[in-house]
Every structure is written in C-alpha cells, then in structure tokens.
Amino acid sequence: MIFTKSAKENYMKLAFEQAELAQKQDEVPIGAVVVDSNGAVIGHGYNRRELDQNALKHAEMLAISEACQNLSTWRLEHCSIFVTLEPCPMCSGAIINSRIENVFYAAHDRKAGAAGSVVDLFKVPQFNHHPVVYPGLYEQKSAMLLQNFFRAIRARKKQK
C-alpha cells in the first residue's frame, strides 16, 4: 500500500493516542497501530508491561495480535505498522514472523532498537521476510513524550 503524507501522519497520530493511554496509566508511553491493505486500522496497542506484569506486552505485540485475530490469519502480508518508538528485537521479530510489509516508526531507540539503531533484523538476508522501514515520522514528538515521562519519574523519586 502507498500512503499519502497526510495518511501516514494520521496513522502515526493514532499510535500517539495509544502512547498517551499508556502514559495516563504510568506506563512508558509507546503506542502502535496496524493498518490493513485497505487502510483500515485492524490492531492497536500500548505498552502494558507494568500494568500486566508481563514482559511480552509491548505496544506492537498487542497490535499485531489483535490484527491476526481480526483477519483470522497469522499472515499480515500487505499490512503496515505505525509505532511511536523503534521496535525492540522481540517486536521486530514479531513483525518478521507476521510478514508485515511496512514499518513506520517515530523515534529511534539507541539502546534497544532492532530496526537499524543497535541491530537491523529487517536486513538479515537469511530471514524469510524483509519489511520496508520508514523511520523518523514525528521523531521529535515521540522523543519529547518519552523524555518528559522519564523526567517526571525522576522528579517524583527525588521528592520521596
């Protein structure tokens, strides 16, 4: 699927709405949506690691899982994911496993990013699927959201 500039921005805004739901619940604000080949949002999710006390509950995983459920297939070919932070190895692996075609992410993750920053799992020739990656849409917005979140946590800790 080819996205217009405004379509890409709108989907990324939906991912940010998810990130804000995380933030409201004191979770690291990361959100994601999965879009099918017709442009319908078929999956959404936000980071719930602390809420659910489960290491697998990243935004992308919830969005991919919902998308599989909605399409009744594990194959998300021709689907795209929009996520506010570069996927970690687990989520990048999930994107490969589900055959998602396009990956749009906002901020780079210099510590754990597996879509170019630390490693690039999407470019390993031996793997059987290679999503196309579009980084940097609303990068500043996402970086600020995360920075402010961690700044607020540090401030609260100091007060204690």
Add this chain to the structure above:
Amino acid sequence: MIFTKSAKENYMKLAFEQAELAQKQDEVPIGAVVVDSNGAVIGHGYNRRELDQNALKHAEMLAISEACQNLSTWRLEHCSIFVTLEPCPMCSGAIINSRIENVFYAAHDRKAGAAGSVVDLFKVPQFNHHPVVYPGLYEQKSAMLLQNFFRAIRARKKQK
C-alpha cells in the same frame, strides 16, 4: 541455578512433551518450559501458530507469558527456559525482555535461529541483558522430530 545433567534432561523432556502436543494437532513440533530458581516448572507452551492463526504463538512466548502470570512479575530473573528448537528473533527478544537467565535449546535453527545460528541477540553488547546459552541437549531427537514432521507433510501433499 546450577542444573545436574539429569535435571537438564528431565526439563528438556518436558519441553519435548509440549512439542508432541503440537505435533498431535498438526503444528510444527516445538515445545518449551520455563523453570524458576527452585526448579519448579512455572510455564509451558507449544507452537500454536496455525491453531490460533496468530504469528506470536510460539512455544517460548506461551511459556514466558505463563511464567510471568505465575510469578506476578515481568522479571524472570533466575529463571531458565528449555526449548526444543533454537529461539527465533522474536522469542530471543522475549527472553531478553523477561531477563531469563539461562537458555537451553535442543536443535539449532540454521534458517531463523537468533541464539547463535543466524544472528546472536544474546551477545549484542548494547542490550541490557545477556542470557547464558546452552545449545545441543537432545539436538538429534529434536532434529528428527522436525524432519519427520515435514517429511509426513510432503508425503501427504504428494498423495493429493
């Protein structure tokens, strides 16, 4: 936790029991168990990708998720995972994210293994957790189980 030879063998046998449950349901036979620091099995799972039509339903993911639920924490420090096939990037990432200490796997996965065969996510210095990996326990048994499974599928396809 330090495992005796027979303890390791017993846990891997439990992972094989899981793999056999997958095989009985026509799933690629891969199984896993998670063991806590006291040696209790706190998570188990087998590949359910086709059954659930969900790209995330690998054996390791189900075992890790159950372990988090049982311990009421996303931190599986001091836990070990036993799996019949080398983890893929998604599952290796989940092992890193959940801070699992030890990874025992049977067969290498030369096409998608992310614990040494194609890439080695556990040795990336920038990541914040580095599990210790013990490959090769019952490697032949796992390789045969997978070979026979795919051979039977090909034979069935030829008959059609």
